[in-house]
Ligand SMILES: NC(=O)C1=CN([C@@H]2O[C@H](COP(=O)(O)OP(=O)(O)OC[C@H]3O[C@@H](n4cnc5c(N)ncnc54)[C@H](O)[C@@H]3O)[C@@H](O)[C@H]2O)C=CC1
């Protein structure tokens with residue numbers, strides 16, 4: 322059967338097995354559209370049905386999470402852990418707490434994670450998890466009770482050599498602390514390597530908090546350098562104002578760019594002088610307030626309610642909020658306004674139509690599985706430190722992160738060149754990651 326037809330039939334299988342899971346379909350489609358040349362070059366992959374196997378999670382865990390609010394009312398949420406692929410190492414990937422979480426979201430995130438983790442070159446498989454729990458408006462004690470209940474079930478599925486969760490949307494160092502505390506209590510084991518993103522005081526790694534945002538900015542720096550350019554004098558727009566966005570903004574400023582706008586799910590703020598990070602961190606990390614508070618605190622900034630940030634003109638766009646936030650419409654606006662580089666700090670923030678429009682317009686487009694891999698890579702460095710009971714300096718860890726991002730960038734471009742698609746970061750990332758996972762799966766036999 323011709324390769325194109327074989328990949329189409331795998332996609333049809335994925336649709337039939339995972340009905341209604343549109344985000345997962347989208348993530349699979351993008352990979353299948355890229356890897357044809359690699360499948361053609363390596364007939365041994367077809368014989369072992371690697372493509373079909375890679376699209377099927379190794380294990381899917383769904384569980385009940387009962388918890389009690391401050392008024393004594395009982396709530397039932399649903400918990401998930403998608404153990405997608407462990408050919409390269411223990412399942413590794415974050416936990417997302419957001420009301421939109423369902424099977425299709427954790428499956429797409431787990432699938433993306435397999436490829437992203439492979440690109441880091443580190444020994445980590447791919448997984449993801451979370452819950453449809455909404456942390457917004459919950460008290461600290463409610464968050465703690467929810468995390469304890471979530472871990473009471475999750476603990477039997479994870480471990481330093483099995484599956485190592487971390488944070489994602491709605492899960493930061495506070496939640497990781499409560500999750501780790503409950504794991505330790507239930508298992509009676511101080512197993513530092515079971516979770517990453519921990520606080521520095523109990524086994525966390527320096528730079529993990531900053532890593533995803535910093536890594537994305539390092540990746541953009543490489544994209545600009547590949548075009549003979551730099552951040553100097555560049556105007557940048559970042560979506561979101563959470564963990565990834567805040568540290569992307571910090572590193573862009575350190576590298577000479579100026580971030581003039583950022584957002585949250587209620588709207589966006591514009592600050593032509595450059596986002597003031599001290600103010601932003603106080604609002605988002607300490608007071609946990611809406612982004613409008615930024616315009617209250619900074620007199621020359623303006624707040625736009627209920628709209629996306631992409632109409633603000635920029636040279637570089639860094640979507641760092643959530644999936645499918647740049648559709649064809651937003652991509653057209655960005656291109657029209659002169660944007661030349663887009664790098665995804667979030668997972669799959671650009672729809673397929675958006676990606677196509679960027680590529681047709683000659684915009685350098687860095688997909689999330691390459692551009693935001695710095696977070697999980699630094700989690701793998703945290704696992705290394707936990708395994709050796711060591712703690713590295715900020716400078717040393719940041720240098721390692723920068724090297725990893727440079728290597729990923731090089732691997733994407735070299736692979737794209739090798740397969741005749743120069744400059745295509747999407748194809749380069751998908752093929753480089755796919756061949757690494759496929760080779761490991763072949764070596765491990767039919768398991
Ligand atoms: N935290 C990490 O280490 C990594 C996170 N990611 C991805 O980065 C993205 C952001 O994650 P975090 O910063 O960790 O989460 P977070 O919970 O710290 O922040 C999420 C931000 O996105 C905003 N947001 C959510 N929906 C939005 C919408 N519809 N429009 C505008 N803003 C919206 C929220 O208001 C918040 O500012 C997600 O796609 C996540 O999967 C990717 C790699 C690693």
Ligand SMILES: O=C(O)CCC(=O)C(=O)O
Pocket residue numbers: 413414415416434437485486487488489517668693694696697698700
């Ligand atoms: O550090 C980790 O394991 C989680 C990172 C993550 O969830 C992601 O890369 O999307």
